[in-house]
Amino acid sequence: MIELINVNKSYSGIVKAVDDLTITIPEGQITGFLGPNGAGKTTTIKIITGVLNADSGSITINGTNIRENPLEAKRQFGYVPDNPDMFLRLKGMEYLNFMADIYDVPDDLRKKRIQELAESFEMEAALNDQIQSYSHGMRQKIVIMGVLIHDPSVWILDEPMTGLDPKSSFTLKEMMKTHAAAGKTVFFSTHVLEVAEKLCDRVAIINKGKLLFYGTMDEMRENFRSNGSLEKIFLELTENE
Amino acid sequence: MNRYTVLTGVMLKNFNLLNLRPGKSGKIPIKGVLLSLLIFAAFLPMMLSIGSIVLAGYAVLSEIRQEGMILGIGFSLSSLTIFFFGIFYVMSVFYFSKDIESLLPLPLKPSEILAAKFTVAMLYEYLTEAIFLAPVLIGYGIASKAGLLYYLYGILLFLALPVLPLIYASAISMLVMGFTNLAKNKDRFRIVGGITAMFLAVGINAFITKLTGSSISAMELQKLMEQGNNSYAEIMSGIFFSNRFAVLALLNSEALKGFVNLALFVLICILFIMLFLSFGEGIYYKGVVGISEASAKRRRFSETELERSGRQKPVLRAYIIKELKLLFRTPVYFMNCVLMNFIFPLFIILPLLVQPDEMKELQVLGTYIRDGNGSAIVLAAAFGISAFVTSTNGIAASAISREGTNIFVCKYLPVSYKTQITAKALSGMSMGVVGTLSMLLAAAVFMPIPAYLMLLITAVSIFGIAFSSFSGILIDLNFPKLIWDNEQKAVKQNFNVVLNMLVSAVVAGIPVFTIVALHFTLWMTLLTLVLVFGILDLLLYNILSTTGVKLFERIEV
Numbered sequence: 001m002i003e004l005i006n007v008n009k010s011y012s013g014i015v016k017a018v019d020d021l022t023i024t025i026p027e028g029q030i031t032g033f034l035g036p037n038g039a040g041k042t043t044t045i046k047i048i049t050g051v052l053n054a055d056s057g058s059i060t061i062n063g064t065n066i067r068e069n070p071l072e073a074k075r076q077f078g079y080v081p082d083n084p085d086m087f088l089r090l091k092g093m094e095y096l097n098f099m100a101d102i103y104d105v106p107d108d109l110r111k112k113r114i115q116e117l118a119e120s121f122e123m124e125a126a127l128n129d130q131i132q133s134y135s136h137g138m139r140q141k142i143v144i145m146g147v148l149i150h151d152p153s154v155w156i157l158d159e160p161m162t163g164l165d166p167k168s169s170f171t172l173k174e175m176m177k178t179h180a181a182a183g184k185t186v187f188f189s190t191h192v193l194e195v196a197e198k199l200c201d202r203v204a205i206i207n208k209g210k211l212l213f214y215g216t217m218d219e220m221r222e223n224f225r226s227n228g229s230l231e232k233i234f235l236e237l238t239e240n241e
Numbered sequence: 242m243n244r245y246t247v248l249t250g251v252m253l254k255n256f257n258l259l260n261l262r263p264g265k266s267g268k269i270p271i272k273g274v275l276l277s278l279l280i281f282a283a284f285l286p287m288m289l290s291i292g293s294i295v296l297a298g299y300a301v302l303s304e305i306r307q308e309g310m311i312l313g314i315g316f317s318l319s320s321l322t323i324f325f326f327g328i329f330y331v332m333s334v335f336y337f338s339k340d341i342e343s344l345l346p347l348p349l350k351p352s353e354i355l356a357a358k359f360t361v362a363m364l365y366e367y368l369t370e371a372i373f374l375a376p377v378l379i380g381y382g383i384a385s386k387a388g389l390l391y392y393l394y395g396i397l398l399f400l401a402l403p404v405l406p407l408i409y410a411s412a413i414s415m416l417v418m419g420f421t422n423l424a425k426n427k428d429r430f431r432i433v434g435g436i437t438a439m440f441l442a443v444g445i446n447a448f449i450t451k452l453t454g455s456s457i458s459a460m461e462l463q464k465l466m467e468q469g470n471n472s473y474a475e476i477m478s479g480i481f482f483s484n485r486f487a488v489l490a491l492l493n494s495e496a497l498k499g500f501v502n503l504a505l506f507v508l509i510c511i512l513f514i515m516l517f518l519s520f521g522e523g524i525y526y527k528g529v530v531g532i533s534e535a536s537a538k539r540r541r542f543s544e545t546e547l548e549r550s551g552r553q554k555p556v557l558r559a560y561i562i563k564e565l566k567l568l569f570r571t572p573v574y575f576m577n578c579v580l581m582n583f584i585f586p587l588f589i590i591l592p593l594l595v596q597p598d599e600m601k602e603l604q605v606l607g608t609y610i611r612d613g614n615g616s617a618i619v620l621a622a623a624f625g626i627s628a629f630v631t632s633t634n635g636i637a638a639s640a641i642s643r644e645g646t647n648i649f650v651c652k653y654l655p656v657s658y659k660t661q662i663t664a665k666a667l668s669g670m671s672m673g674v675v676g677t678l679s680m681l682l683a684a685a686v687f688m689p690i691p692a693y694l695m696l697l698i699t700a701v702s703i704f705g706i707a708f709s710s711f712s713g714i715l716i717d718l719n720f721p722k723l724i725w726d727n728e729q730k731a732v733k734q735n736f737n738v739v740l741n742m743l744v745s746a747v748v749a750g751i752p753v754f755t756i757v758a759l760h761f762t763l764w765m766t767l768l769t770l771v772l773v774f775g776i777l778d779l780l781l782y783n784i785l786s787t788t789g790v791k792l793f794e795r796i797e798v
Contacts, residue, residue: 051649052797074655086647089428089570090563093542093550101559102654111551125539128546130570133535
């Protein structure tokens with residue numbers, strides 16, 4: 001569970017990137033995070049993960065406050081950032097083992113997971129090469145694998161589907177469903193409304209740092225008395241701002 | 242021409258040498274401005290002493306009417322320095338810069354990109370010149386009570402001087418890179434290419450000094466000097482042959498001869514630029530296209546590989562290994578941070594190999610160390626040098642900067658900032674120890690240093706190495722340079738490294754100086770160093786674990 005209460009963040013003291021955001025991302029569901037470019041999605045995610053400090057407000061992950069008890073809180077989640085260009089000069093295998101060391105994954109467990117993940121993401125042949133030789137999609141995959149290797153209870157994914165081929169995208173979506181079904185938390189941002197519509201139990205829509213809507217898909221349709229697609233609702237919502 | 246100006250303008254936006262770019266808060270950071278002033282102040286004594294040497298030299302040399310020598314030597318040494326730094330600048334600006342990838346698809350001629358990049362490298366060289374050549378020109382101008390034309394010519398020559406040495410540096414780099422780019426494993430070959438270019442630069446330097454030293458006999462030189470009339474300038478030659486026109490232009494600034502020589506100098510520069518651009522049109526892309534390609538085998542990992550690599554390591558160790566792997570595998574970091582540790586031993590060995598006579602003197606020095614008070618001085622000196630060498634490798638002082646915009650990864654990993662800082666400091670220290678040991682070994686080959694002294698030096702130098710690593714990382718936590726478009730900017734063009742070199746030189750230098758001046762015995766030296774630096778190290782580590790952690794927390798990109 002992720003809980004944000006009255007979170008504020010501004011750049012230069014003028015532009016409000018996140019404006020008094022209060023939201024609870026529950027367990028056992030997939031929550032999608034939508035909004036136009038520059039709406040504050042990535043900033044919010046960075047605040048949740050401790051990459052950015054909020055100006056005010058409190059953030060807890062599984063009940064642990066990220067500011068007061070950062071290490072404990074950081075162990076709860078796995079984070080896939082929007083840009084996977086990191087640790088480029090490590091080999092895929094070295095990166096996975098680095099993450100496993102950082103998150104205290106014991107020997108036999110990590111071996112099993114590396115094999116399983118390599119197989120389901122079709123990365124067996126790439127793990128011996130440096131990450132800089134990977135394509136964008138492969139980099140995305142290795143970062144996702146690095147997160148899954150320590151099996152965190154909360155998944156936080158920033159645009160995880162970008163650059164993935166259909167099969168990997170499908171695999172990831174299935175994994176997200178399994179994870180949520182096991183009573184864990186999945187929170188991800190996306191631009192692709194079709195994905196959100198098919199995958200999410202709940203959606204949060206923000207624009208200019210403000211939460212415009214938060215609820216289940218059904219609630220949304222009811223709320224807007226519309227049988228239209230999420231796309232239509234989304235466009236209406238964000239344009240009337 | 243228009244495209245050249247646009248291109249240069251865009252590249253200069255990324256110049257940002259002093260890290261003065263406004264942050265997200267929109268204001269230019271005060272700390273950064275103060276730091277720049279401090280750095281400038283640190284170079285001031287050096288510039289002033291160059292100036293005063295020029296003034297003193299003028300008084301002596303004008304007696305025999307050879308004051309032109311000052312300008313001659315000034316131009317020659319500046320050209321050499323520009324050439325040497327040029328190799329690094331060219332490698333960084335022409336090849337390792339990230340903008341290359343986005344420039345290649347644009348409808349630009351190679352020579353247009355080359356011209357813009359050459360301009361950027363020229364600007365870096367102006368900073369070098371400002372420190373080395375400007376004091377010479379100004380000092381000479383004051384001493385000779387020169388007129389307005391002298392200063393006008395001086396400015397023009399200052400601006401044009403880097404052209405020739407930089408073109409030489411570019412030509413060497415382009416040939417080396419064109420060749421190494423053929424290789425499959427680009428990273429490894431770029432490392433080899435970098436080392437080759439550096440050795441070529443050192444070798445050519447040595448060759449030039451030898452050539453100019455022997456091409457004219459002492460007798461001839463004396464005869465020439467006696468002629469007066471600034472005849473020295475007339476015999477200047479070598480690869481920077483056009484420098485003689487520069488000197489003659491300044492010496493005769495009030496006469497037509499001066500103008501003719503200035504025109505000649507500028508003409509040669511223009512000619513070289515044209516030659517360079519047409520030569521570069523053909524060869525530049527050979528080194529640049531595909532530079533970002535990475536080799537890949539795409540071979541499935543074996544069971545044993547999985548077994549071997551998958552053994553669980555403690556977090557601190559895993560983090561240090563990660564730091565060192567990135568240092569060794571990134572060509573720019575390897576050259577500037579790893580290789581640097583071996584340059585000083587090389588400096589010790591090379592001159593001795595070239596001039597074997599000095600070997601005998603070292604043997605004498607060896608007996609002095611054994612018998613007399615020399616061992617205390619050697620211990621103190623080795624301590625100071627090891628602290629300084631550690632600061633020159635820049636690993637600690639760029640540890641945060643090297644993360645770049647990926648610093649966010651340090652923030653979400655569940656590793657305390659204290660552990661991360663410690664891991665970064667330890668990776669800097671480990672290379673400092675390697676540097677110190679290799680220097681000791683190099684020295685031991687030529688000097689009979691007793692074994693117990695070697696052991697003492699190793700033990701004591703740890704304290705100095707720790708000090709300069711801690712201070713380096715503390716400086717970098719204060720002024721991290723995270724926005725860069727090529728890795729070179731994180732290590733080479735990072736003033737945190739320079740600042741830490743100054744700090745280390747001063748802090749390690751003072752006790753060493755005291756020990757030598759007060760004739761401490763070996764054991765007093767040992768005790769003093771261990772005590773003073775033991776306390777300093779503890780203090781710094783304490784600051785790092787409190788203030789340092791807070792600073793790390795506050796870093797945002």
